[in-house]
Amino acid sequence: MRELEYEAIVIGAGAAGMAAALRIAEGGFRVALVDREDHLGGILMQCIHNGFGLHWFKQELTGPEFAERLAEKVVAAGIDIFLNTTVMDFSVSNGVKTLIACNSEQGVIQFNARAVVLAMGCRERNRGNIGIPGTRPAGIFTAGLAQRLINVDGYVPGKRVVIIGSGDIGLIMARRLSWVGAKVLAVVEILPHPSGITRNIVQCLHDFNIPLYLSHIVSRIEGKDRVEAVTITPLEGGTPEHSKSFRIECDTVLLSVGLIPENELSKKAGVTIGHDTGGPKVDAHLMTSAEGVFACGNVLHVHDLVDFVADESTRCGGYVVDYLRDQIGEEKQGAVTAGANVRYVVPHRYVPGRDTHFSLRSIIVKDRGTLLIKRQGAVIKKKTVQHVKPAEMIYFKMRGSDLPATEGDPAPLEIALE
Amino acid sequence: MTAATEQEIICLGCPNGCHLHCTSKKGHAVDVTGNKCDRGVDYGREELLDPKRVVTAVVKTTSSELPYVPVRTTAPLVKPLIPELLHELYQQHVTPPIRSGNPLIENFRNTGVNVIFTRSIAE
Amino acid sequence: MKKDVFDVAIIGAGAVGASILRRLSAYDLKLALLEKCTDVCFGVSKANSGIIHAGFHHPVTSLKARLEIRGNLMFDQLQHELGFPFKRVGIIVAAFSYEEMKTVEQLYEQGVANGVPLIEVCGRERLLMLEPKLNPDTVGGLYAPTGGIIEPYRYVFALVESAKQNGAEVKTDFEVVSAKHNDNVYTITSSRKEKIQARHVINSAGLFADEVSAIFGGEVFTITPRKGEEYLLERNAAGFPNHVIFPVPSRVSKGILVIPTVEGTMMVGPTAIEVNDKDDSETSSDNLDKVFAQAMYMIPVISKREIITSFAGSRATMPGNDFYIGISKSAPHFIQVAGIQSPGLTASPAIGEYVKDLLKQDGLRLTEKTDYEPFIPHETCVRELSPAALDEKVKEDPLYGHMVCRCESVSEAEIVEAIRKGHTTLDGIKFYTRAGMGRCQGGFCSYRVMKIIARETGRPIEEITKRGGGSRLLLGKIPVESGARPSPKPKKKSVKYA
Numbered sequence A: 001m002r003e004l005e006y007e008a009i010v011i012g013a014g015a016a017g018m019a020a021a022l023r024i025a026e027g028g029f030r031v032a033l034v035d036r037e038d039h040l041g042g043i044l045m046q047c048i049h050n051g052f053g054l055h056w057f058k059q060e061l062t063g064p065e066f067a068e069r070l071a072e073k074v075v076a077a078g079i080d081i082f083l084n085t086t087v088m089d090f091s092v093s094n095g096v097k098t099l100i101a102c103n104s105e106q107g108v109i110q111f112n113a114r115a116v117v118l119a120m121g122c123r124e125r126n127r128g129n130i131g132i133p134g135t136r137p138a139g140i141f142t143a144g145l146a147q148r149l150i151n152v153d154g155y156v157p158g159k160r161v162v163i164i165g166s167g168d169i170g171l172i173m174a175r176r177l178s179w180v181g182a183k184v185l186a187v188v189e190i191l192p193h194p195s196g197i198t199r200n201i202v203q204c205l206h207d208f209n210i211p212l213y214l215s216h217i218v219s220r221i222e223g224k225d226r227v228e229a230v231t232i233t234p235l236e237g238g239t240p241e242h243s244k245s246f247r248i249e250c251d252t253v254l255l256s257v258g259l260i261p262e263n264e265l266s267k268k269a270g271v272t273i274g275h276d277t278g279g280p281k282v283d284a285h286l287m288t289s290a291e292g293v294f295a296c297g298n299v300l301h302v303h304d305l306v307d308f309v310a311d312e313s314t315r316c317g318g319y320v321v322d323y324l325r326d327q328i329g330e331e332k333q334g335a336v337t338a339g340a341n342v343r344y345v346v347p348h349r350y351v352p353g354r355d356t357h358f359s360l361r362s363i364i365v366k367d368r369g370t371l372l373i374k375r376q377g378a379v380i381k382k383k384t385v386q387h388v389k390p391a392e393m394i395y396f397k398m399r400g401s402d403l404p405a406t407e408g409d410p411a412p413l414e415i416a417l418e
Numbered sequence B: 001m002t003a004a005t006e007q008e009i010i011c012l013g014c015p016n017g018c019h020l021h022c023t024s025k026k027g028h029a030v031d032v033t034g035n036k037c038d039r040g041v042d043y044g045r046e047e048l049l050d051p052k053r054v055v056t057a058v059v060k061t062t063s064s065e066l067p068y069v070p071v072r073t074t075a076p077l078v079k080p081l082i083p084e085l086l087h088e089l090y091q092q093h094v095t096p097p098i099r100s101g102n103p104l105i106e107n108f109r110n111t112g113v114n115v116i117f118t119r120s121i122a123e
Numbered sequence C: 001m002k003k004d005v006f007d008v009a010i011i012g013a014g015a016v017g018a019s020i021l022r023r024l025s026a027y028d029l030k031l032a033l034l035e036k037c038t039d040v041c042f043g044v045s046k047a048n049s050g051i052i053h054a055g056f057h058h059p060v061t062s063l064k065a066r067l068e069i070r071g072n073l074m075f076d077q078l079q080h081e082l083g084f085p086f087k088r089v090g091i092i093v094a095a096f097s098y099e100e101m102k103t104v105e106q107l108y109e110q111g112v113a114n115g116v117p118l119i120e121v122c123g124r125e126r127l128l129m130l131e132p133k134l135n136p137d138t139v140g141g142l143y144a145p146t147g148g149i150i151e152p153y154r155y156v157f158a159l160v161e162s163a164k165q166n167g168a169e170v171k172t173d174f175e176v177v178s179a180k181h182n183d184n185v186y187t188i189t190s191s192r193k194e195k196i197q198a199r200h201v202i203n204s205a206g207l208f209a210d211e212v213s214a215i216f217g218g219e220v221f222t223i224t225p226r227k228g229e230e231y232l233l234e235r236n237a238a239g240f241p242n243h244v245i246f247p248v249p250s251r252v253s254k255g256i257l258v259i260p261t262v263e264g265t266m267m268v269g270p271t272a273i274e275v276n277d278k279d280d281s282e283t284s285s286d287n288l289d290k291v292f293a294q295a296m297y298m299i300p301v302i303s304k305r306e307i308i309t310s311f312a313g314s315r316a317t318m319p320g321n322d323f324y325i326g327i328s329k330s331a332p333h334f335i336q337v338a339g340i341q342s343p344g345l346t347a348s349p350a351i352g353e354y355v356k357d358l359l360k361q362d363g364l365r366l367t368e369k370t371d372y373e374p375f376i377p378h379e380t381c382v383r384e385l386s387p388a389a390l391d392e393k394v395k396e397d398p399l400y401g402h403m404v405c406r407c408e409s410v411s412e413a414e415i416v417e418a419i420r421k422g423h424t425t426l427d428g429i430k431f432y433t434r435a436g437m438g439r440c441q442g443g444f445c446s447y448r449v450m451k452i453i454a455r456e457t458g459r460p461i462e463e464i465t466k467r468g469g470g471s472r473l474l475l476g477k478i479p480v481e482s483g484a485r486p487s488p489k490p491k492k493k494s495v496k497y498a
């Protein structure tokens, strides 16, 4: 079994892992980038649609293009890359972080490092997670799996498709399926508003006349061997109105019902997971509850734009550099909490007087919302946000000058929306 | 006596998704409000008079590792030509090496729109 | 010609048929196991609670109780020989009223009469000490430490593998549809018109035993399916109990249980509802609510949020509710093994033994094989290896270093091994290796597994199925024809005129 020493290890070579590793390498530290896939880029390689990179590369790119541009930099920076390598175990003891990873060529590798960046992305919620009743035939796919089948390998999972959930992946797949000759018969969303971004509603559903059933659920899946039909039921006052159910014959059901940060490894290392995000709780330096273990990208909280992933992850890499240089001071941090109408805010802590980027998700839909940053009962800052909706992450920067120190320990900050 | 058409459309110029309020007269000369930037004006006009879309797809390759390679149009293509373009793309069979950014089809049907590869495949 | 005649043909490759097959494989006999599904253990034996019951639920006068107790005691030796996951975690029956405590005492007495070892009645304190997650409102209960849990499909696969190793033949995709008896030999025909001949036939067709009996001119009886829905919760679930927890049973069923699995996931269920369709495996949201309400009454920290999947199986019930095992009086050399509802899994090894004796009684000569090998090679499970041991394995076969299923850490080598053992559907591989059984339910690995099946079997990937028959997974290559082209017209937006 070989043992390798690095100053930092990044787990996951998607947009997040690459951006973080790059920044760490630029800081002059020896960093390894480990991914179980056979390519750099993570999920981006199957996202062949456009809509990536407008903020980061100031140009509209597809997923693979965005990934390749980052990957070229990663390779040029001389970062040690371990592909086809699955990290199986992660533990922290006395400040030393140990990863057990495995690949077919080198066997088991034990990585030891001073700092670890968690960048494992997320996984899709599945049927069991949302408990759709009925039979269990072939033909039920998560949207991401269907995306991979079509976009990487050219296989079409089904010809007459009902999509459950109006998340972006499902919407993108509605268009992709239509473009490869399949017929998308319906998109069914339990909420009264779509979960995906507007652009996708317009270009992926309206363009193909695909009906979107809001406040509806799929109440039954039928079929012995292969999916044969689904029953769709409207919700009235929050409960299913079965007398108004209708049935659609189809051969395939796609599930686009949300993503969950992939934190099995983080849990093994004892990292505290936040119930609001499903990702690790992080402080102002994107450091988790385990010292020297950082997190960024979809493993931290689910992002809808890769540009914000790259941005967050580059900052994360910067904090790792600070940490490795012993420059992360003992400054007192204050708590950050989600106030009214906010599902979560990341990071979960802040340092007074320092510029801080916050990411948050709204619970409400509003054309024009106002962010209220409150401390000690007073609103210390207001910001207007257009088109507030749960599907679109709100990302903003607070100037350090707007966050002066308070007397004693930093007072908790509350971020609310109205 | 000029009939004005008003239409609410969502700008797809960028993920901002501004809600554009478009007013057109006699089928042209579109007035746009609600945009955050100038691209919104162009978008609103075009969506009303001559809608276009960026097309992305995959094309067969002779590579055993990556049997399909992704491609996209370099600019939005007029909607009625999309089925034709897809049909043409699905007939293609390309051989690596493939370089991301290189053209597969140039000036499709004289629209000035090219199709380029979006992933590189070594030999 | 006579050389091709099987001494015994067993119909149905569930826990029962497989146990009989394996038991008989110790003798000099030509054996065939006939199964209509694409793989073994695709019937009820894969969709149950996986409990090795202790033996206090049924009265001493029943055949069930005898075979249950006997079966339970056989599992340690079986595990030693076959290496399937099995643990004696113990069973608890929790009472929540003094009325219920009376039933607990009756169960205790029944258990003692049946010969259940170490069974005890516990007071509240003792019960809560054994099972700290139990609702503190409990007033006490029963504790039977010999109760256990197994992975039922791994158990059945191992039985079949062992029998095959000792010369038995297994024919899958072989649905028995007709039979003729001539010159003391049955000619059995499958739905695909394949024929085999056998002198003795055993009907262990589970839910379909009534139909198989009719095919052979055996006794007339009716099997009524009683469906049970179960919910599987992820590893490290908050409600994971130390023991299998039962409520105090009603007259019709044992109630909703909370069950730890050997692999560290947990289950709640099953319901008990009579249905018409033997293949009915639907789950419903009403039942989900009921199951969780009852389970959470016993262990309040159980959470629906941790569900990763659900499934349903039906018990093959017969009037009288006992097992029906015996030599047929109307069909020659035909043995009925019907009505094997719960605790069929537990009783299965004892049923194998029992049926062997019946065959002897029916005139079959049993000569022990000199070269019978009770042990099967131990499968390597990457998730059970230490890093150093895994490293060694990768040196032997690099495919051990390629993780295919991320949730359950299943390597490509294990998948290949399963395929070589004849499991060539997604479900077959899932049950054999656990790939696709974890929290993501195959979202990550199912496609990778399909690719490996295609490579290893040389079949096009479009032909790979979930579980045989019409359960194909991919319906075409780009571009497909859906029959109906999507209309290219954009949807009209609301247009106002000023």
Ligand SMILES: Cc1cc2nc3c(=O)[nH]c(=O)nc-3n(C[C@H](O)[C@H](O)[C@H](O)COP(=O)(O)OP(=O)(O)OC[C@H]3O[C@@H](n4cnc5c(N)ncnc54)[C@H](O)[C@@H]3O)c2cc1C
Residues within 6 Å of the ligand: A011, A012, A013, A014, A015, A016, A017, A034, A035, A036, A037, A041, A042, A043, A044, A047, A050, A051, A052, A053, A085, A086, A087, A088, A119, A120, A121, A122, A144, A147, A168, A169, A172, A262, A265, A296, A297, A298, A299, A303, A304, A305, A306, A307, A309
């Ligand atoms: C279908 C879809 C459509 C999208 N559309 C857009 C869009 O139009 N515009 C936009 O800007 N953004 C879009 N996004 C969002 C954006 O692409 C993602 O948020 C971003 O790529 C996530 O990057 P990541 O690095 O956090 O995760 P990932 O790309 O998922 O990377 C995680 C990596 O970690 C690896 N990994 C995990 N566990 C282990 C382990 N144990 N050992 C080794 N490796 C491991 C994985 O293999 C993976 O490569 C879309 C996302 C999806 C899924």
Ligand SMILES: Cc1cc2nc3c(=O)[nH]c(=O)nc-3n(C[C@H](O)[C@H](O)[C@H](O)COP(=O)(O)OP(=O)(O)OC[C@H]3O[C@@H](n4cnc5c(N)ncnc54)[C@H](O)[C@@H]3O)c2cc1C
Residues within 6 Å of the ligand: C011, C012, C013, C014, C015, C016, C017, C018, C034, C035, C036, C037, C041, C042, C043, C044, C045, C046, C047, C048, C049, C050, C051, C052, C053, C174, C175, C176, C177, C204, C205, C206, C207, C208, C209, C212, C226, C227, C228, C229, C230, C270, C312, C313, C314, C315, C340, C341, C342, C343, C344, C345, C346, C347
């Ligand atoms: C919800 C539920 C929970 C349970 N929990 C437990 C438990 O915890 N402990 C316990 O001990 N027991 C339990 N049981 C009972 C146990 O699962 C069954 O008793 C046992 O699996 C029965 O095995 P079998 O081999 O008879 O049936 P099966 O596994 O159904 O096997 C019969 C086989 O015959 C095949 N077949 C049918 N017709 C034909 C034909 N014409 N030709 C060829 N093949 C045919 C079928 O395809 C099937 O594979 C439970 C049952 C249910 C439904």
Ligand code: SF4
Residues within 6 Å of the ligand: B011, B012, B013, B014, B015, B016, B017, B018, B034, B035, B036, B037, B038, B039, B040, B041, B043
């Ligand atoms: S108007 Fe400008 S900012 Fe607004 S969505 Fe369109 S392109 Fe983006």
